[in-house]
Amino acid sequence: xxHKIAVVGDKDSVLPFKxxxxxxxxxxxxxxxxxxxxxxxxxxxxxxxxxxxxxxEIPDTxxxxxxxxxxxxxLIPNHKGSLNIGKDRIQDNVEKAVGQNIL
Amino acid sequence: MKKGNxxxxxxxxxxxxxxxxxxxxxxxxxxxxxxxxxxxxxxNDVASIQVYEETSGLGPGEPVETTGExxxxxxxxxxxSQMFDGIQRPLDTFKAKTDSNFLVRGVNISALDRDKKWAxxxxxxxxxxxxxxxxxxxxxxxxxxxxxxxxxxxVKGTIKSIENGEFALNDVVYTIETEDGxxxxxxxxxxPVRRGRPFKRKLNPDKPMLTGQRxxxxxxxxxxxxxxxxxxxxxxxxxxxxxxxxKFSDVDLVVYVGCGERGNEMTDVLNEFPELIDxxxxxxxxxxxxxxxxxxxxxxxxxxxxxxxxxxxxEYFRDMxxxxxxxxxxxxxxxxxxxxxxGRLEEMPGDEGYPAYLGSRIAEYYERAGRxxxxxxxxxxxxxxxxxxxxxxxxDTSEPVTQNTLRVVKVYWALDSSLAQKxxxxxxNWLTSYSLYLSEVGQFMNEELKQDWSNMxxxxxxxxxxxxxxxxxxxxxxxxxxxxxxxxxxxxAQSLRExxxxxxxxxxxxxxxxxxxxxxxxxxxxSLETEARxxxxxxxxxxxxxxxxxxxxxxxxxAKYISEDNLDEISAIKQEIKDKVHDIVxxxxxxxxx
Numbered sequence: 001x002x003h004k005i006a007v008v009g010d011k012d013s014v015l016p017f018k019x020x021x022x023x024x025x026x027x028x029x030x031x032x033x034x035x036x037x038x039x040x041x042x043x044x045x046x047x048x049x050x051x052x053x054x055x056x057e058i059p060d061t062x063x064x065x066x067x068x069x070x071x072x073x074x075l076i077p078n079h080k081g082s083l084n085i086g087k088d089r090i091q092d093n094v095e096k097a098v099g100q101n102i103l
Numbered sequence: 104m105k106k107g108n109x110x111x112x113x114x115x116x117x118x119x120x121x122x123x124x125x126x127x128x129x130x131x132x133x134x135x136x137x138x139x140x141x142x143x144x145x146x147n148d149v150a151s152i153q154v155y156e157e158t159s160g161l162g163p164g165e166p167v168e169t170t171g172e173x174x175x176x177x178x179x180x181x182x183x184s185q186m187f188d189g190i191q192r193p194l195d196t197f198k199a200k201t202d203s204n205f206l207v208r209g210v211n212i213s214a215l216d217r218d219k220k221w222a223x224x225x226x227x228x229x230x231x232x233x234x235x236x237x238x239x240x241x242x243x244x245x246x247x248x249x250x251x252x253x254x255x256x257x258v259k260g261t262i263k264s265i266e267n268g269e270f271a272l273n274d275v276v277y278t279i280e281t282e283d284g285x286x287x288x289x290x291x292x293x294x295p296v297r298r299g300r301p302f303k304r305k306l307n308p309d310k311p312m313l314t315g316q317r318x319x320x321x322x323x324x325x326x327x328x329x330x331x332x333x334x335x336x337x338x339x340x341x342x343x344x345x346x347x348x349x350k351f352s353d354v355d356l357v358v359y360v361g362c363g364e365r366g367n368e369m370t371d372v373l374n375e376f377p378e379l380i381d382x383x384x385x386x387x388x389x390x391x392x393x394x395x396x397x398x399x400x401x402x403x404x405x406x407x408x409x410x411x412x413x414x415x416x417x418e419y420f421r422d423m424x425x426x427x428x429x430x431x432x433x434x435x436x437x438x439x440x441x442x443x444x445x446g447r448l449e450e451m452p453g454d455e456g457y458p459a460y461l462g463s464r465i466a467e468y469y470e471r472a473g474r475x476x477x478x479x480x481x482x483x484x485x486x487x488x489x490x491x492x493x494x495x496x497x498x499d500t501s502e503p504v505t506q507n508t509l510r511v512v513k514v515y516w517a518l519d520s521s522l523a524q525k526x527x528x529x530x531x532n533w534l535t536s537y538s539l540y541l542s543e544v545g546q547f548m549n550e551e552l553k554q555d556w557s558n559m560x561x562x563x564x565x566x567x568x569x570x571x572x573x574x575x576x577x578x579x580x581x582x583x584x585x586x587x588x589x590x591x592x593x594x595x596a597q598s599l600r601e602x603x604x605x606x607x608x609x610x611x612x613x614x615x616x617x618x619x620x621x622x623x624x625x626x627x628x629x630s631l632e633t634e635a636r637x638x639x640x641x642x643x644x645x646x647x648x649x650x651x652x653x654x655x656x657x658x659x660x661x662a663k664y665i666s667e668d669n670l671d672e673i674s675a676i677k678q679e680i681k682d683k684v685h686d687i688v689x690x691x692x693x694x695x696x697x
């Protein structure tokens with residue numbers, strides 16, 4: 001089953017993804033981002049890329065989809081650089097899965 | 104009178120020869136001490152007698168005299184508020200006469216006070232046609248019980264004389280001209296305990312008996328005229344459940360049979376009941392209670408009789424048109440008494456040593472419960488609700504007494520020791536208990552409350568059942584793995600369990616919950632669920648709802664302590680839930696999605 005990919009974040013960071021054919025949703029406020037993600041989750045989106053800067057503001061929303069199979073929320077850096085949240089999350093998950101930090 | 108001779112004594116069982124003139128179920132006087140006994144088996148001229156008093160010191164050669172009468176109870180004014188032993192000897196008179204705290208043997212006391220005068224008011228006049236079961240007059244026995252004097256069984260004719268006035272039990276109060284001459288009648292009747300009193304017709308029991316206990320009234324209701332069993336291991340609260348029902352059920356009269364349990368349980372009743380006020384009449388509970396005590400240190404054979412004594416008294420009041428509840432605590436001790444006698448009679452044992460006829464004896468007892476039309480020309484409706492505690496050894500309900508009881512009763516309140524250990528009282532397990540009266544009671548309540556009560560109950564039960572399934576998953580992989588929808592279910596189920604099903608019998612307010620309050624409380628919890636689910640649909644997160652309603656859920660938990668006079672407070676909380684949940688949704692800014 002095919003799923004769509006969405007990108008959510010501040011306008012400047014997400015716009016380039018449009019070239020790749022992703023659905024792009026600009027969110028200026030955390031509130032807006034949360035609404036967007038919740039509504040995307042209800043639709044047929046399998047992967048949602050979210051900028052780290054925005055993710056920092058809405059931890060509850062991220063946590064909510066942690067246990068769900070889809071959508072997978074992947075954190076990406078924005079145009080200002082990485083905050084390392086995304087990488088930390090991956091490290092945490094790996095540690096949880098294999099028992100030690102192998103990265 | 105011809106006398107027989109004792110040839111064998113074995114505990115409460117005495118065998119006597121030269122008894123060919125006696126019949127089975129005759130009452131006998133055994134030995135020089137004249138102990139009371141009943142013939143339970145005849146072989147040629149040898150009678151086996153179960154003796155209702157202690158038999159030590161009895162020996163072969165002593166005389167046995169039969170009275171030729173069956174074991175009977177005396178029925179008449181003076182019976183209410185009394186405490187009797189298993190063969191209807193009043194215990195306070197017993198104490199006054201023997202000056203002993205324990206049963207002294209060979210004492211002959213009449214069950215009812217012969218000297219006391221009762222004010223009789225005739226309701227029939229000279230010349231009226233009456234038949235058995237018709238009420239000829241009344242005696243105000245206690246503040247709440249009007250003792251209706253009925254024409255005894257087998258008497259039919261015209262009243263020849265009747266008058267108002269003060270009468271003692273043995274005085275002639277009225278005379279009836281029958282086909283076989285004039286019959287003088289007193290206030291007193293006798294009835295053999297092992298024979299059910301006749302009635303015209305049994306009716307379908309479809310009116311609920313309100314007990315004031317939420318788990319019982321809401322989920323496992325009993326009807327007036329129904330039968331229920333309360334099995335449970337030690338310490339699960341059988342006695343408290345029985346006491347609570349005896350205290351608060353909306354019946355006219357309660358017969359409490361303390362059968363083979365500890366003496367202090369009867370002491371509790373004696374201490375508490377006179378002080379407690381019946382919510383239905385406003386008078387002391389003792390005014391409508393009859394106690395029958397055969398505690399564990401009293402003779403075993405009388406335990407067997409106590410149940411029958413109790414139900415015969417209950418039937419007498421049922422025939423007057425009252426609704427009566429009879430509690431037996433515990434029928435297991437009674438079955439054990441049967442087993443002991445059966446063993447001594449050397450009968451072939453059945454399951455676990457119980458006699459093969461255990462099932463039919465238990466059925467016989469519970470079948471005497473029911474909602475009936477009385478005999479006579481007046482068609483009075485009365486009911487007996489029988490509630491029996493069962494104490495299965497080790498809490499294992501697959502034993503014969505529980506199983507045989509479940510075959511005949513339609514309500515099963517399974518008390519659970521694991522709930523009791525968690526201090527969840529009353530520890531009625533909502534997954535294993537059942538009531539086959541649920542649909543009748545549901546209909547009645549829908550009409551009574553003008554609300555969709557039965558669907559609310561069904562929905563609440565579904566939540567509780569769903570919780571137990573989810574509980575399995577949580578145990579394996581943790582609460583985090585549940586979806587938010589399921590977590591709401593868990594929260595609501597927890598609220599149902601802790602705020603609704605748990606009820607403190609020792610709290611002045613919580614001990615009794617009226618129908619209206621039960622509805623409001625259940626509605627409160629279910630409205631929290633509806634609101635929470637709606638908020639979630641509008642985009643609020645589980646965590647937000649839970650954090651936002653913390654105070655409210657606290658208020659719901661305290662709703663049970665709101666007194667019956669301030670039920671508006673519960674409705675106010677309901678409104679508060681609505682407002683609060685709307686705020687939560689608004690804060691999340693999700694309202695535009697709706």
